[in-house]
Amino acid sequence: MEFKKIPASHIITQQFLTLIRAELSGTVDPGLGIILKELKQANLSLRFCAFENYLTQKILYLGVDLLSEENEEALLETFTHTANCEDLTFISQVGKIMVYGPHFGEVPGILGVTFSALSRSRVTPLAISASSSSLSWLFSPQQFKPALEVIYNLFEFPKNYSL
Amino acid sequence: MDQRIRISPRLNAIKFTLPAENILLLSNLLEYFREKEINIWLGIAIKDQKNFLKITLCFNPQETEPVIGFLQKNLAHLDFLIIKGVNIISVFPWRDDPDMVFRFIKVLENNLIPWIALNTSLSSISGVIPENYSFITQKALEEAFNKN
Numbered sequence: 001m002e003f004k005k006i007p008a009s010h011i012i013t014q015q016f017l018t019l020i021r022a023e024l025s026g027t028v029d030p031g032l033g034i035i036l037k038e039l040k041q042a043n044l045s046l047r048f049c050a051f052e053n054y055l056t057q058k059i060l061y062l063g064v065d066l067l068s069e070e071n072e073e074a075l076l077e078t079f080t081h082t083a084n085c086e087d088l089t090f091i092s093q094v095g096k097i098m099v100y101g102p103h104f105g106e107v108p109g110i111l112g113v114t115f116s117a118l119s120r121s122r123v124t125p126l127a128i129s130a131s132s133s134s135l136s137w138l139f140s141p142q143q144f145k146p147a148l149e150v151i152y153n154l155f156e157f158p159k160n161y162s163l
Numbered sequence: 164m165d166q167r168i169r170i171s172p173r174l175n176a177i178k179f180t181l182p183a184e185n186i187l188l189l190s191n192l193l194e195y196f197r198e199k200e201i202n203i204w205l206g207i208a209i210k211d212q213k214n215f216l217k218i219t220l221c222f223n224p225q226e227t228e229p230v231i232g233f234l235q236k237n238l239a240h241l242d243f244l245i246i247k248g249v250n251i252i253s254v255f256p257w258r259d260d261p262d263m264v265f266r267f268i269k270v271l272e273n274n275l276i277p278w279i280a281l282n283t284s285l286s287s288i289s290g291v292i293p294e295n296y297s298f299i300t301q302k303a304l305e306e307a308f309n310k311n
């Protein structure tokens with residue numbers, strides 16, 4: 001059976017991001033506040049955000065413009081001295097792919113299709129975030145290009161669309 | 164800038180944890196969702212420091228039985244949590260602004276809302292909230308984001 005590409009409105013790609021993974025106990029503040037204050041002071045944008053709440057443990061994934069070593073050191077320093085902060089990890093040079101389509105909510109299985117296609121190409125996202133109008137993934141720098149190829153093979157963008 | 168608050172219909176959510184090396188299990192589950200045409204309203208998969216994938220998926224309540232059936236049949240060893248009756252509450256527009264994420268989550272915490280998961284999309288920030296708390300969440304977010 002011939003595979004029909006999924007229509008999408010547009011794709012946004014961003015490379016050279018830093019993935020900040022933080023684990024906090026109890027409330028997200030002050031741990032999250034410390035990170036976001038540092039981002040604001042450094043005038044950095046937040047490109048990806050996914051939080052999971054497991055009773056006493058909160059896991060935060062923040063994809064931000066590439067952090068300098070100074071930013072990372074400053075964050076680590078403050079973070080390690082804050083009561084509810086359990087772990088802070090930086091993964092540099094990650095890439096983000098976001099595909100947008102306001103009709104995605106009416107396309108059941110879209111997350112499964114993309115995940116299966118990525119798995120078949122041995123591409124494992126660092127993080128996945130899906131809503132009813134967009135799908136976003138973070139990838140390691142090595143897997144960014146292969147992932148982009150998979151995504152372009154799955155989705156069809158408007159004819160006059162260019163990156 | 165005017166912000167708008169939107170609330171989804173009543174949904175159910177499933178939360179579970181998988182060893183990251185067993186990502187095939189997640190692939191099988193999502194493939195099953197595709198076969199059964201189960202629509203995922205919100206999905207998050209992120210790893211913790213011990214290399215376990217933490218996953219939250221929200222779907223229509225009428226899809227709950229097949230989802231539980233699949234999990235019990237194929238992933239019997241897996242602990243999962245079904246949360247019946249949640250809403251996704253979103254604030255639009257969101258433009259990569261760290262401050263807005265902080266304000267959003269502070270509103271939830273200040274009002275003791277037991278939020279389940281949170282993510283951002285191209286234009287919004289969304290939280291998965293138990294339906295019993297949806298009204299108070301919506302009111303609190305409206306107050307926080309529409310007063311400026």
